[in-house]
Amino acid sequence: MKYDVILAGVGGQGVLSLAAIITLGAMKDGLTVRQSEVHGMAQRGGAVQAHLRLSDQTIVSDLIGKASADMILSMEPIESLRYLAYLKADGVLVTSTDPVKNIPTYPEVEGIYATIRGLPSAQLIEAAALAQQAGSARSTNMVMVGAASAHLPVQEKSLLAAIDELFSRKGEKVVEINRKAFQIGWETAALAV
Amino acid sequence: MPEAVLLGDEALAMGAIDSGISAAYAYPGTPSSEIMEYLQAVAPKYGDFVAEWCSNEKTAYEAAVGVSLVGRRALVSMKHVGLNVAADPFINSALLAIHGGLVLAVADDPGMHSSQNEQDSRFYADFARIICLEPRTQGEVYEMTREAFDLSERFHIPVMVRLTTRIAHSRAVVQTGERRPQNPLNKSTEKAGWLLLPSTARKLWAELLENQGQFLAYAENSPYNTLELNEEFFEFGVITAGLGWNYYMENRDEMAVKPSHLHISVYPIPGEKVRRLAERVKRIVVIEEGFSFIERALLGILVPAVKISGKEDGTLPSTGELTPDNVREAMGLKPKQGIEETGLEIPGRPPQLCAGCPHRDSYDALNQAVAGFDQKVVTADIGCYTLGYLPPYQAIETCLCMGASVGMAKGASQAGFHPVVATIGDGTFLHSGITPLVDAVASGSNMTLLILDNSITAMTGGQQTILTSSRLEKLVHGIGVDPDHIKLIIPLKKHTEENAEIIRREMEYEGVSVIIALRDCIQTPKEKKKKEAGE
Numbered sequence: 001m002k003y004d005v006i007l008a009g010v011g012g013q014g015v016l017s018l019a020a021i022i023t024l025g026a027m028k029d030g031l032t033v034r035q036s037e038v039h040g041m042a043q044r045g046g047a048v049q050a051h052l053r054l055s056d057q058t059i060v061s062d063l064i065g066k067a068s069a070d071m072i073l074s075m076e077p078i079e080s081l082r083y084l085a086y087l088k089a090d091g092v093l094v095t096s097t098d099p100v101k102n103i104p105t106y107p108e109v110e111g112i113y114a115t116i117r118g119l120p121s122a123q124l125i126e127a128a129a130l131a132q133q134a135g136s137a138r139s140t141n142m143v144m145v146g147a148a149s150a151h152l153p154v155q156e157k158s159l160l161a162a163i164d165e166l167f168s169r170k171g172e173k174v175v176e177i178n179r180k181a182f183q184i185g186w187e188t189a190a191l192a193v
Numbered sequence: 194m195p196e197a198v199l200l201g202d203e204a205l206a207m208g209a210i211d212s213g214i215s216a217a218y219a220y221p222g223t224p225s226s227e228i229m230e231y232l233q234a235v236a237p238k239y240g241d242f243v244a245e246w247c248s249n250e251k252t253a254y255e256a257a258v259g260v261s262l263v264g265r266r267a268l269v270s271m272k273h274v275g276l277n278v279a280a281d282p283f284i285n286s287a288l289l290a291i292h293g294g295l296v297l298a299v300a301d302d303p304g305m306h307s308s309q310n311e312q313d314s315r316f317y318a319d320f321a322r323i324i325c326l327e328p329r330t331q332g333e334v335y336e337m338t339r340e341a342f343d344l345s346e347r348f349h350i351p352v353m354v355r356l357t358t359r360i361a362h363s364r365a366v367v368q369t370g371e372r373r374p375q376n377p378l379n380k381s382t383e384k385a386g387w388l389l390l391p392s393t394a395r396k397l398w399a400e401l402l403e404n405q406g407q408f409l410a411y412a413e414n415s416p417y418n419t420l421e422l423n424e425e426f427f428e429f430g431v432i433t434a435g436l437g438w439n440y441y442m443e444n445r446d447e448m449a450v451k452p453s454h455l456h457i458s459v460y461p462i463p464g465e466k467v468r469r470l471a472e473r474v475k476r477i478v479v480i481e482e483g484f485s486f487i488e489r490a491l492l493g494i495l496v497p498a499v500k501i502s503g504k505e506d507g508t509l510p511s512t513g514e515l516t517p518d519n520v521r522e523a524m525g526l527k528p529k530q531g532i533e534e535t536g537l538e539i540p541g542r543p544p545q546l547c548a549g550c551p552h553r554d555s556y557d558a559l560n561q562a563v564a565g566f567d568q569k570v571v572t573a574d575i576g577c578y579t580l581g582y583l584p585p586y587q588a589i590e591t592c593l594c595m596g597a598s599v600g601m602a603k604g605a606s607q608a609g610f611h612p613v614v615a616t617i618g619d620g621t622f623l624h625s626g627i628t629p630l631v632d633a634v635a636s637g638s639n640m641t642l643l644i645l646d647n648s649i650t651a652m653t654g655g656q657q658t659i660l661t662s663s664r665l666e667k668l669v670h671g672i673g674v675d676p677d678h679i680k681l682i683i684p685l686k687k688h689t690e691e692n693a694e695i696i697r698r699e700m701e702y703e704g705v706s707v708i709i710a711l712r713d714c715i716q717t718p719k720e721k722k723k724k725e726a727g728e
Binding site: 010011012035037038039045047051064065066067081084086104106107118120 | 198200223224226227306307359360362363364365366436438439440442443444516517518521528529530531532534535537538539540541542543544545546547577580584652654
């Protein structure tokens with residue numbers, strides 16, 4: 001088994017903590033993990049991507065090749081399309097609907113949604129609104145982990161345990177909100193599948 | 194053995210800790226910064242070693258050499274262009290009688306994710322005539338760092354561990370081993386081994402050259418340099434180095450044959466292994482991350498007996514990073530078929546200054562100030578504020594290397610141009626901006642220096658600068674800038690008019706003026722408070 005995910009978003013959206021949760025969850029399931037990240041200049045409000053590779057065997061490359069990713073998981077709609085060349089023909093695209101309009105020429109949002117809906121397999125998640133429902137806008141990325149988990153080869157309980165572990169030092173309330181965000185994300189994606 | 198999920202940078206730090214370092218020194222720079230960040234984060238847990246940021250890579254390197262002199266082990270880490278700054282002590286230290294293990298970890302940035310160029314540090318190791326190790330997995334980063342310390346003490350040379358972005362910034366499970374104790378204090382007894390006078394240096398240089406045979410023998414026999422021969426396929430063979438191995442192996446299962454394959458992780462280049470490969474094949478494809486270091490060594494000037502392919506003949510791109518895709522193409526495999534293009538044009542999203550960033554207000558004021566002049570030169574430097582080149586600010590015109598804004602402004606003004614403004618961050622000023630300011634004061638240059646002081650090294654993740662902001666003004670004063678022309682401004686929107694007026698007046702002043710725009714980076718106040726509370 002091998003499962004490759006391209007993570008996308010805008011610097012500051014919590015793409016790396018999203019990656020960290022999935023990585024830790026996958027390890028709890030005994031999978032081998034490679035996770036390539038972006039640091040430095042690109043983090044300042046620019047497009048960021050990370051490559052996350054899960055397998056029950058050795059992983060040799062830190063990067064995913066084109067037309068090879070099983071999933072594109074994005075915190076932002078146009079960022080989800082930026083790396084489309086990396087998605088397999090039968091891969092799934094899971095993205096938040098919330099645009100980050102920090103550039104002068106942001107395309108018309110409905111057109112982006114329509115393009116995404118036109119893909120063979122895609123899910124649009126209203127992550128920010130769902131995170132509010134969970135108790136905090138800051139849990140948006142956990143909504144997206146939840147949505148992704150409907151497809152990922154990682155057990156739900158392992159991802160929840162990863163959330164517990166990574167958020168525990170921020171207190172019980174933060175853990176609870178993030179668990180709830182995960183559940184809401186999962187339900188939303190699973191119902192739509 | 195204990196396991197941990199570590200970035201390549203963190204695996205290197207852990208390898209150094211388990212090798213028994215007494216000290217580690219560094220200057221922040223992507224993609225190397227996380228080495229020192231990790232050392233500092235885990236220092237309380239793993240014990241009694243120094244882990245410090247320094248003013249620049251040169252001072253960091255020199256401190257590490259001092260540790261070696263008294264018999265203890267030291268790590269020094271930096272990004273590739275940082276080694277240009279540290280090149281003087283680095284190259285010369287190869288001649289010294291290195292005593293306690295001295296390891297240089299240098300992280301190259303092919304593709305220039307966050308750099309000015311994509312220079313390949315293997316040339317520096319070759320230039321200094323020392324051993325270089327190039328790991329391809331995070332596990333190897335850990336092991337090779339340990340090996341590097343052993344080699345340094347065995348051959349009495351500094352040893353380089355070369356990382357590149359994708360290994361430095363990728364996480365994997367790393368198995369760590371036993372931690373060995375630090376060396377006791379034990380000053381070197383090699384009296385002529387630490388002083389480079391022409392008479393001693395000639396002898397030490399001859400010794401270093403004499404030892405090349407031993408370094409080569411080590412590389413030839415290293416189990417990291419593996420040669421697999423295919424006795425039935427002669428069309429071509431492959432040499433991989435560094436991450437070239439990863440991308441080659443990612444594709445190899447799809448290749449009809451497995452060609453003969455030499456992997457090189459340990460330099461000097463193991464020539465005998467290369468020759469054994471060359472005897473078997475008509476063509477060698479070299480897949481290496483960075484410049485065409487191995488490829489050019491094989492090509493030479495005279496026509497080689499075997500055709501050499503790689504970055505020089507266009508089999509692989511000569512700029513940027515290797516990827517699974519360009520290596521795939523080099524191996525003659527067809528691209529995989531993915532999803533059809535949507536036709537929607539995706540606008541670029543370059544990095545930009547954060548909302549609320551003090552540099553935004555400084556650049557607004559600067560742009561207003563220069564608008565009153567018919568012409569201007571605005572030099573700049575390396576940091577977040579280099580983004581001021583991009584719209585909407587387009588406030589700066591140059592970025593060369595750390596500290597160059599000041600020296601270039603001096604030169605432009607001495608060439609007769611007016612007005613000239615240099616912009617530099619506090620971290621970069623402390624790194625390499627002080628000495629050119631001394632030059633400017635000494636020559637009475639007609640220039641204005643705008644120090645964008647956010648009290649942190651921001652671009653690389655918010656490392657503490659070496660001097661606190663309160664000392665910058667005194668420093669500038671001490672250099673001899675006229676106190677009437679040292680101005681402090683607070684870059685906030687409400688002060689923009691007033692700040693622009695101060696900048697404009699100082700631009701009109703004939704002589705060196707310094708304006709310090711002081712406001713904390715908005716990203717790091719929490720971190721800073723935490724650190725201050727702890728200290």
